[in-house]
Amino acid sequence: MKLAVIGSINMDQVVTTDRVPGKGETISGRDLVYNPGGKGANQAVAMARLGADVAMFGCVGDDENGRKLLDTLRAENIDVSNVGIVEGTPTGLAIITVSENDNVIIVVSGANGKADRAYFDSIKEELKDYDLVVLQHEIPIDTVEYAVSFCYDNQIPVVLNPAPAAPVSKETVEKVTYLTPNEHEAELIFGSDKSTEELLDEYREKLIVTQGSKGVSVCLKDGTMLTVPARKSDVVDTTGAGDTLNGAFSVRIAAGDGIEEALKYANIAAGLSIEKFGAQSGMPSAAAVENEL
Numbered sequence: 001m002k003l004a005v006i007g008s009i010n011m012d013q014v015v016t017t018d019r020v021p022g023k024g025e026t027i028s029g030r031d032l033v034y035n036p037g038g039k040g041a042n043q044a045v046a047m048a049r050l051g052a053d054v055a056m057f058g059c060v061g062d063d064e065n066g067r068k069l070l071d072t073l074r075a076e077n078i079d080v081s082n083v084g085i086v087e088g089t090p091t092g093l094a095i096i097t098v099s100e101n102d103n104v105i106i107v108v109s110g111a112n113g114k115a116d117r118a119y120f121d122s123i124k125e126e127l128k129d130y131d132l133v134v135l136q137h138e139i140p141i142d143t144v145e146y147a148v149s150f151c152y153d154n155q156i157p158v159v160l161n162p163a164p165a166a167p168v169s170k171e172t173v174e175k176v177t178y179l180t181p182n183e184h185e186a187e188l189i190f191g192s193d194k195s196t197e198e199l200l201d202e203y204r205e206k207l208i209v210t211q212g213s214k215g216v217s218v219c220l221k222d223g224t225m226l227t228v229p230a231r232k233s234d235v236v237d238t239t240g241a242g243d244t245l246n247g248a249f250s251v252r253i254a255a256g257d258g259i260e261e262a263l264k265y266a267n268i269a270a271g272l273s274i275e276k277f278g279a280q281s282g283m284p285s286a287a288a289v290e291n292e293l
Contacts, residue, residue, distance in 0.1 A: 001254040003047050004130040006057040006120075006147055007040015008112040008138030009073075009083070010092040011065040012279060014239070017099045029097075035278045036072040037094050038112070039136040039163060042240050042279050046247025047134075048076045050269065051286045052254065055079035055130070057123050058139065059111040065091040066111070072280070082123045086111040092138070101235045107138060107164065115139040117146050124150055132254045134246065136161045145172050152176075159253070161246045162189060173203070178253070180208045180246055197225060205259050208249075210242060216263055228263045231271025231292070240279025245270035248289070268292045 015029040036045075040058050048054045056078050060066030062085050069091065073080050092110040096103055120143055127133055133151050135144050135158065144160070151158045152175035160176045162168050165185040173179060173189070181189060183196065186209050190199050200207055200219035210216045215229040248269035252262035269289050276282030 001132070001251075002053045002055070002130045003132050003134065003250060003254055004055050004057060004127055005040050005044040005047070005134045006115070006139070006143075007043065007134070007136045008038035008092055008107075008109070009041045009056070009058045009060050009066075009069050010038030010094045010107065010110075010112070010138070011035075011069060012037035012094045012096055012239070014096045014098060014278070017097060019099050020097055020104055033278075035281065036069050037240070037279045038069075038092055039138045039161065039243055040134075041069065041073060042243035042283075043134055043136070043161070043247040043250070044073065044078050045076050045280045046240075046244045046269070046273075046283045047251050048078050049283050049285050050248055050251045050289065052251045055082065055126075057082050057115075057126075059084040059086050059114045059119060061085070061089050061091040061111040062087045063091055065093070082126060084111075084114065084119050084122075086114045089114060096239055098239065101238070103239050105239075109138065112139050115143055117143060119143070120147055120150070127151065127156060128154055130156065132157045132159065132250055134159045134161070134250050136246075137164050137166050141166055145169060148172050148175050157253075159246065159250050161242070163242065173206075177206070178208060178249075179203070179206060180210065180249070182210045182212070182242070200225065208259075208263070210245060216245070216267060218259060218263065220259070226260060226263075228260070228267050231268050233271040233274050235274050236277055236282075238274050240282060241270045241274045243279065244273040244283050247283075265289060265293065
């Protein structure tokens with residue numbers, strides 16, 4: 001199976017503290033590290049670790065961070081031959097504060113913002129060779145919608161993880177194969193007039209709502225509401241858990257699993273990922289997930 005990820009490639013600047021500072025407050029951090037990240041790159045690494053043949057599409061700056069990130073992706077056996085290198089624009093940066101078993105994140109898009117329609121047109125024919133395309137919201141939303149339409153017209157299945165939270169057009173919702181928001185993102189996309197259960201019933205086996213420690217929910221074709229519980233984990237760092245879940249789900253769907261089996265596998269992978277520090281460094285191998293299963 002060949003999976004394509006179109007998305008962000010960031011350097012993560014991670015500081016650990018005892019707590020998140022309040023407005024106008026200065027506190028001391030314990031550690032500062034730089035890790036490879038970006039929701040797109042994270043999901044690509046999760047897929048590659050789980051045995052998929054993965055290609056990364058997106059943009060980095062012509063700078064040291066960009067070169068390091070491409071080397072990291074190559075080391076995971078991810079094809080980066082179609083990643084655009086943008087002069088005069090820095091590689092994307094995520095500033096992450098980790099405290100109290102959770103995190104807050106500020107993303108500076110940098111070169112990710114250059115993954116525009118012109119870039120997509122330069123790589124779109126390549127996508128016809130792939131079994132599944134995975135997208136997120138750390139590149140321009142216009143590009144995401146443009147890519148979804150292209151994939152829909154060419155019968156290429158799409159997983160859209162609509163994070164960070166941003167509106168998604170009804171046309172895009174209809175065209176994607178799977179939409180994987182969390183509860184906050186789902187409310188932004190669909191409004192608050194309908195409950196989560198009503199939305200899941202309306203978009204059976206398309207809408208998959210992640211709920212953190214509560215697990216992940218979907219409505220099956222026969223109307224059965226399914227919630228797959230989260231794995232009980234010794235939490236170290238939740239950064240990248242959602243990306244691991246989306247990557248693992250995409251791998252198993254592309255491999256032919258049913259949606260329930262794919263979500264069980266994905267929840268275990270995500271649960272394992274938060275027991276280590278760092279987004280990509282915590283992502284499990286296929287053997288680790290199979291052992292838990």
